[in-house]
Amino acid sequence: DEAELIQSLVKRILTKLKNTPLGVAKYPVGLERRFEELKRIVNVNSKGVLILGFHGMGGIGKTTLAKALYNKLVVHFRRRSFVPKIREASRMEGGLESLQAKLISNLTSSKESGQRIENVGAGIDLIRSLAFEEPVFIVLDDVDDLRQIKALAGSRDWFYEGTRIIVTTRDKEVLPESIVNVFYEVKELTSPEALQLFSFHAFGRDQPNKSLKGAAEEIVALTGGLPLALEVFGSFLYDKRRAEEWRDALQKLRWIRPQSLQDVLMISFNALDDQEKCVFLDIACFFVQMTMTREDAIYILRGCGLNPEITIKVLTAKSLLKIIEDGILWMHDQIRDMGREIVQRENYDHPSMRSRLWDRNEILTVLKNKKSAFAYFIEMCKTCFPWKQDNEEVVTLQTTCFTRMVDLRLLQINHVALDGGFEHIPAELKWLQWKGCPLKTFPFDNCPQDLGVLDLSESKITSMRERRHSKKQVQKEKNPLTRVRFFSCLPSLNSFKKSIKFSRWQKN
Numbered sequence: 067d068e069a070e071l072i073q074s075l076v077k078r079i080l081t082k083l084k085n086t087p088l089g090v091a092k093y094p095v096g097l098e099r100r101f102e103e104l105k106r107i108v109n110v111n112s113k114g115v116l117i118l119g120f121h122g123m124g125g126i127g128k129t130t131l132a133k134a135l136y137n138k139l140v141v142h143f144r145r146r147s148f149v150p151k152i153r154e155a156s157r158m159e160g161g162l163e164s165l166q167a168k169l170i171s172n173l174t175s176s177k178e179s180g181q182r183i184e185n186v187g188a189g190i191d192l193i194r195s196l197a198f199e200e201p202v203f204i205v206l207d208d209v210d211d212l213r214q215i216k217a218l219a220g221s222r223d224w225f226y227e228g229t230r231i232i233v234t235t236r237d238k239e240v241l242p243e244s245i246v247n248v249f250y251e252v253k254e255l256t257s258p259e260a261l262q263l264f265s266f267h268a269f270g271r272d273q274p275n276k277s278l279k280g281a282a283e284e285i286v287a288l289t290g291g292l293p294l295a296l297e298v299f300g301s302f303l304y305d306k307r308r309a310e311e312w313r314d315a316l317q318k319l320r321w322i323r324p325q326s327l328q329d330v331l332m333i334s335f336n337a338l339d340d341q342e343k344c345v346f347l348d349i350a351c352f353f354v355q356m357t358m359t360r361e362d363a364i365y366i367l368r369g370c371g372l373n374p375e376i377t378i379k380v381l382t383a384k385s386l387l388k389i390i391e392d393g394i395l396w397m398h399d400q401i402r403d404m405g406r407e408i409v410q411r412e413n414y415d416h417p418s419m420r421s422r423l424w425d426r427n428e429i430l431t432v433l434k435n436k437k438s439a440f441a442y443f444i445e446m447c448k449t450c451f452p453w454k455q456d457n458e459e460v461v462t463l464q465t466t467c468f469t470r471m472v473d474l475r476l477l478q479i480n481h482v483a484l485d486g487g488f489e490h491i492p493a494e495l496k497w498l499q500w501k502g503c504p505l506k507t508f509p510f511d512n513c514p515q516d517l518g519v520l521d522l523s524e525s526k527i528t529s530m531r532e533r534r535h536s537k538k539q540v541q542k543e544k545n546p547l548t549r550v551r552f553f554s555c556l557p558s559l560n561s562f563k564k565s566i567k568f569s570r571w572q573k574n
């Protein structure tokens with residue numbers, strides 16, 4: 067009938083708009099059953115303000131359920147917002163304000179990424195004034211601190227009648243009963259659902275092969291209905307069809323702590339070869355947080371002498387890595403955290419002994435503290451990524467602190483000033499990102515020999531060192547820079563086009 071037609075039209079138009087609907091799991095299972103349970107609670111036709119708290123352990127499917135429900139209900143609301151990754155985003159400086167800005171820009175459907183919010187109080191006032199005009203539908207995903215809810219949905223009486231808000235969290239304790247009026251525990255999948263999900267990943271269909279049915283059932287029982295574990299372990303077994311391989315896998319599962327997601331994920335990691343492990347760790351420690359595309363990651367990793375195309379394919383086949391919209395690399399938090407923990411475990415006490423450093427404070431301590439930097443094997447430290455936060459003083463690092471890092475492959479020193487000669491930058495360096503480089507002149511007399519990518523975007527460089535960097539020299543170099551980002555500001559470089567690939571970087 068007409069109403070239905072209009073509904074479906076509205077839905078199709080909405081799909082075209084940004085912010086909805088969201089991609090849910092590849093093989094969703096058990097969602098309909100949960101919708102049935104939630105239908106009565108959420109009832110969009112009833113009055114009143116509902117703030118619904120989803121709680122349950124990591125990887126159980128809270129975000130997936132919230133997304134699916136969002137997609138289902140979003141047609142009923144003109145103003146709506148799905149705010150992802152609240153736990154992570156609020157760790158950053160000004161994180162709460164930027165989350166508020168995101169919520170506000172979604173609710174006003176403004177195209178801009180959001181106005182700047184001076185402070186949390188001002189953000190609250192703005193949200194309240196918007197939310198009081200008409201019913202809104204909001205999902206606050208992955209909350210782990212009371213302050214986050216207080217800043218985004220601090221009280222039911224901020225909101226217009228008919229408003230629906232879903233808050234998800236691993237820790238029920240952070241959801242105060244004064245704000246959240248209904249709690250919903252997201253529980254494990256039932257055994258048949260778990261077997262179905264596992265089979266999708268292990269066999270590419272909704273039930274196991276006959277010959278492996280017994281093993282599959284046992285695996286499902288051991289992984290305890292945790293979707294992420296089923297996904298990763300199922301994918302781990304996808305290319306394995308021999309009974310011994312399955313017996314082996316089962317044996318490994320029996321040894322782990324019951325229902326320990328991290329342990330299940332580790333089995334999959336341990337089965338990777340060295341190169342796959344290396345790429346996995348680079349992605350977990352750096353690339354996912356940089357929202358890097360698959361293409362850029364491949365470019366960088368190839369520069370490091372790896373075979374990234376195949377490796378990334380393997381990692382995605384094993385469900386350890388996903389490629390989301392616009393080709394961006396994505397990892398589930400739990401998987402990323404496992405990767406980071408593997409690196410931290412290389413040496414808990416001394417960050418300078420680890421293969422990768424990504425925590426700004428740890429990096430600065432390692433680099434600034436000459437004593438420790440020279441006492442430990444800094445060459446272990448293959449990758450460093452400090453980054454600048456807003457309204458912060460420029461950090462100056464001595465170039466000499468890199469002397470010991472002979473294995474350094476990837477270095478990100480955005481908005482950092484360097485002091486000292488550039489001959490200390492390790493010759494092995496493959497990728498250097500130095501956005502906002504404060505120098506006026508191109509810093510290198512001789513670029514590190516193996517450098518494949520030099521990204522000096524947003525920098526102040528206006529001239530080259532004429533004498534050394536003649537066209538001839540760049541062409542003569544064994545491994546000339548293959549890609550220089552944002553060098554269009556350098557007129558003198560235009561003549562180097564043959565040896566320096568400007569490619570698409572130049573556009574942005």
Ligand SMILES: Nc1ncnc2c1ncn2[C@@H]1O[C@H](COP(=O)(O)OP(=O)(O)OP(=O)(O)O)[C@@H](O)[C@H]1O
Pocket residue numbers: 090091092093094095096097122123124125126127128129130131208235236263293294297398399400
């Ligand atoms: N019902 C489901 N059907 C199929 N796959 C699912 C389902 N629920 C979750 N998954 C898969 O399991 C993984 C973990 O789910 P999700 O991210 O929703 O967990 P979470 O509870 O939000 O975890 P965290 O607390 O770490 O945020 C995802 O990769 C998702 O694709």
Ligand SMILES: [Mg+2]
Pocket residue numbers: 128129130207208
């Ligand atoms: Mg989640």
